[in-house]
Amino acid sequence: MTTALIISQILSWVIIVALALMVLALMRQVGVLHERIAPAGALSMNQNLKKGDTAPTLAANLLGGGKVSIGGAERNGKSQLLFFLSPDCPVCKTLLPALGSMKKAEAKWLDVILASDGAEPSHRAFIKERGLEHFDYVVSELLGRSFGVSKLPYAVLIDENGKIASLGLINSREHLESLFEAKERDVASIQDYMQSRTAS
Template sequence: MNAMAIEFLIASNILLWLALIGGAVVLLGVTRQVGILHERSAPLGAMITDHGPDIGDSAPTFDVFDYYGKALRIGGPEARGRETLLMFTAPTCPICDKLLPIIKSVARDEKVSVLLISDGQPEDHARFLKNHDVGDIPYIVSPEVGMRFQVGKIPYGVVLDQHGKIRAKGLTNTREHLESLLEGARSGHHSLQDYMSKQGINALNANGSGIHVEH
């Protein structure tokens, strides 16, 4: 192999290494930008994904027992005149594990009656309750309730008013989702998406009439 061929081989290897390093730098930059965009993105609120009883309908009622044998009623007027948050979970759901302290905090701070409604194997429920302190929140094992509300994904929340009517519902993976669910129930908007959609329509109508709307 002559000297020119050796020099060409060395140069090509150097160029390949430079291209590889450049590609790695670009990839790191893109990954960082994706992370920044994720952090800056506003939470979308609880997403409605099911086809169960509609918002505004009276929730179906169930006479059930919690895990420890206490008789409870799901649906209908709330005895203390509070809102009720039905949280559909599962003992093997990792997101539900992380959300439990938030649910307890919201129940305490917002003065909302919370019912944890779960499904799964008996040994999974026993292990979950051994490892997690649910406090005063009733823990109900009932696949029937989830099927009646047609809950397809968890954790899923349904907010009932004091009369037992459904006011909001949706997936609740974070504190923001859970808070948006309660805020939507109280503001008359089914979800944050519903609120933003109506705000956009109102702005279009106002601007079409020659009125400037500031948000």
């Protein structure tokens, strides 16, 4: 009886050690795969606008009062990030904290503008519910049409000269950051950058 108990204990420990080694090996493989996966940026789906095009210029009414000029080169050297969203878009809501932190961190060179269309009362309720009073918030169907927005959430980065720096469908904070990375590297998208590196 005692011998059988000792054998079962030994077998249990052998199995536990084997499982631990397998988990470690699996963790190592996951790490290797993570390093090999190229960063995925925002997916550009726009048929009308591309990097380097002059951004549509228009003056839009802010939901909180006043106006904001979108596009154009007269903005004191600041870029603009237009983030197109909807109060009933769950992905848009998950990205609002990231937009808030970007608005603060990049305030010296970037203006963040939230844009949508539809009935103003629902947007006012959305602003209050999500604490978006510190954002410039535009409700304009014309704005979305001018930038060829067909799916949400969508973002357009306009550079300090009023040109399209980058744009695309946004599903994560990484997609948002990829717009800035594309502007910095002077490429249309991170995908284009990775393809050019692979080709060379």
